[in-house]
Amino acid sequence: MTREEFLELVRRREPLAAEEVRGYMHEMSERARRITFEINGAYHTPEELRALLSELFGREVDPSVRLFPPFYTDYGQNIHLGRGVFINACCHFQDHGGVTLGDGCQIGHDVVFATLDHGLEPEERATTRPAPITLGRNVWVGSHATILRGVRIGDNAVVAAGAVVTKDVPAEVIVGGVPARILGSIHREKR
Template identity: 70%
Template sequence: MTLKEFLDYVPTRGPLNTEGMHRLMNEMSEEARRVTFRLNSAWHSQEEIRSLLGELFGRPVPDTLRVFPPFYSDFGKNIHVGENVFINACCHFQDHGGVTLGDGCQIGHNVVFATLNHGLEPADRGTTYPAPIVLGRNVWVGSNATILQGVTIGDNAVVAAGAVVSRDVPANTIVGGVPARIIKRIDNPEK
């Protein structure tokens, strides 16, 4: 299986259970670890960080992206970031299913993006299923939050520190808790 075939397949949310898929996932994991080990093993300027992330993502990243390493990914080729995105230290991107961060997103320390889940039935536990995570514009995710597979977070939303987000989050809301629930609405999100 090629990377393009894999990336074309994952939006179907079908099982990742063929030998070809597993071989590609292992190859991509090895490549992602090689790049992230280089990224995380020494001090780098933001320009150097963006260059390494471009290598990891397989495409150039915006000049306005700012990342404070360490940065972790176990796939790397299915992360998409908009303009003026900030990612703080120790974030984990399990991006097989796709992670999209819209313009102006701010990601706190130690946030986890988990786009894979295992089958629930014991006989299906070894099979993983992908689903994308999509953050709209100006989303703020607090430290130690976990965003689970298939979640879309609307524009201007805030995810409280430590939240576990397992359902879509409407625009202009603040969510928190385990599992995350709406705490309040943001009345004037453009101010």
């Protein structure tokens, strides 16, 4: 299986159950672990970190991106970061389904992006189902939040610390809780 074939399955949100798919996922997880161990195992300058992230993602990372390790991912090749993104320490990107962070996103400590889910029935649990997570511009995700598969978060939204986001979040709102619900809105003064 090639990266392009895998990403096409994911784009169509097809179940990831075939032996060939599982083999590819295992191989890519080993690759991601090798690179993340290098990221997490020693001090690196910001330039060195961006080079390692570029290798992990399979594409160039913008010079404005900042990351505080440790950083964890089980695939790495379906993460897309905009300009000016900041990712704090101990974040987990389960990115097989795709994680996109728009320009200016701020990600707190220990945030989890989970793009795969399993069926509830015991015979379905070995099959994973992908769906992308997409954050708009200038989204702030507080520490220990979890964003689940298929969620879209609108521009300028805030996800409170510890929230579990199971549904789409409109732009310009604050969400929090388990499951997350709208707590308020971002009031922007007109100048």
